[in-house]
Amino acid sequence: MNFVTTIPAFVRIFIVFAVILVSIHRKLSLGHCFSLGAFVLGVLFGMTPWDILRSSAIALSHPKTLSLAAVVSLILVLSHSLEAAGQMQRLLDRFQGLIHIQAISIIVFPALIGLLPMPGGAIFSAPMVKNLGDHEQLSAADLSYVNYWFRHIWEYWWPLYPGILLIAAISGFNLWSLVLKSFPMTIVAVIVGYWPLRGKLSFSNQKSWNDKSTVNRSPWPFFVELTPVWMVIGLGFAIGYGLSRLNLFSDIAKEAGLIIALVLAILLVWYTNGVSATIRRKILVNRKLGSLFYMVASILIFKGILEDSQAVVAVSNDLLRWGIPLVIVAVALPMLVGLVSGITIAFVGTTFPILISLIQASSANTAVLPYLILGLVCGFVGVLFSPLHVCLLLSNEYFDTSLDQAYHRLIVPCLVMVIAALIYFRILG
Structure with missing residues (x-):
């Protein structure tokens, strides 16, 4: 054990x-x-099995753990309820005919599906994208890209995504402030998303691409289907704000607001x-x-052991001693874990506790957000x-592209997103 603890902390965390x-x-x-x-983290940083067990028990019993797990589970229940009840399909049907600009209508279908984090949601929107794309000068690879990119434009701020909820839980930062400040990145994602499609989509008002679009429709049925x-x-925001003002469930007021709102939305879907x-x-x-x-629960146990083992302090000291700029850590570490895992909560759960610790250790005046x-x-x-x-693989498989x-289509939009994030970082800082 003494030998293990002599290994530089950054190397040990890399092993984890x-x-x-x-x-x-x-x-x-x-x-x-x-x-x-x-x-493995606890062992590498000198914790005994009893220490690991105790730290895990504390993390599991914490209200944040239980409330966050409840929110994520209820989101999945709502998503499955909308799909099973046919309301998601009706939502898409109600939208047809509301927008006659082809370049807008083709991206709205995957974006609508993306409002709810549905496992395999890319395959659900793919048939609609294909139907609209048949009337455009788009290849199978273009259609796969449209289906994939615009489904994920919300993940930078939408509060129903577990990644956003987990960042708020780990950092202690106000969820709604995080949502509002992160929102501009979705605007960037929409704009830059058109780059690979330049010259291939029409922004003119054309009604002939789909017979359904020639019908004059009221937007009201569409918004009714979006009620949940x-x-x-x-309601999630209002109830959470009200609970915090009344000092009720003070530690988990925003999660409690979302839990109540999600339960009401699910009951509404079931009833209507x-x-x-x-x-x-x-x-x-x-089973999901x-x-x-x-x-x-396991992610928050991991976070608890990161703190209790003093791993974040040790890693922070290593990185600060080596003089690695915080901005490089903030760019490279999450990107590397995201690339290897393909899952948002994986890079949030593993790298953000370290990143937050580094920020707090660097300077009292360093803004976290x-x-x-x-x-x-x-x-x-x-x-x-x-x-x-999974969404990339499913979308490529459906459209039979490589x-x-x-x-080839993702390179420029992704590069611009990183550049835009760095610029926005400087603006916020």
């Missing part, structure tokens, strides 16, 4: 990352990956769509719910480029 990433590559569940990583989503965001008891039971006993709860947003964008760029990203064709 390697264990987690190899486990992900071998298709272990994320819960198993982070649990194994947490144990608006309810979660609006007449979802049967059999389907409700099937949604609630879905247990896996999600376990995954969130700019680094969080920079790390989020760069980490997600790594996820977008990852060959393990990985190299997808990468």
Whole structure:
């Protein structure tokens, strides 16, 4: 043990990352990956088995762990409920005919699906994208890119995504402030997303591309179908704000607001769509719910052991002693883990505790938020480029296109996202 603790802290944390990433590559569940990583982390940083067990128990019993796991699980229940009730399909049907500008309508379908973090959601929007793309000068690779890129434009700020929730939980930063400050990156993603499609899409008002679009439709039915989503965001914010003002559930006020709003939204979907008891039971006993709860718990156990083992302090001291600029750490570390894992919560859960510790150790006047947003964008760029990203694989498979064709279209938008994040970092700083 003495020999192990003489190894530089950065090398030891790299070994932990390697264990987690190899486990992900071998298709272990994320819960198993982070649990194994947490144990290896504790051992490498001198914790006894009893210390590891005690730290894990404290993390598991923390209200943040339970509330965050509940939020993520309820989001999945809502997503599955909308799909099972046919409301997601109706949402897309109601949209047809509202926008006659082809270049806008073709990106809205994957973007709408992206509002809810549905596992394999890229394959759900692919048929709609293909239908619209048949009327454009778009290749199969272009359609795959449209389906993939515009589905993920929300991940930089949308509060229903676990990555955003996890950043708020790890950093202690106000969720809604994080959401508002991160929002501009989605605008950049939409604009730069058109670059590979330049000259191939029409921005003119054309009604002939789809017979359904010639019908004059009211936007009201479309917004009605979106009610569960608006309810979660609006009520979630309002209830969370109210609870915090009343000093109720002070540690988890924003999570409690989201939990209440999500439960109400789910009940609304079930009631208005007449979802049967059999389907409700099937949604609630879905094995993925247990896996999600376990995954969130294991990530927060990992975070707890990072702190209790003094690993973050040791790594921070190493990086500060070596003089590595914080901005490089914020760009490179999340991007590397995102690229290798293909999962947002993987780079958030492993690298953000270290990044936050480095920020706090560097200077009392260093603002945390700019680094969080920079790390989020760069980490997600790594996820977008990852060959393990399920949405990329599903989209390419549906449109029968290759990985190299997808990468060819992703290079410029991803590079611009990193540059924009660095510029925005300077503006916020």
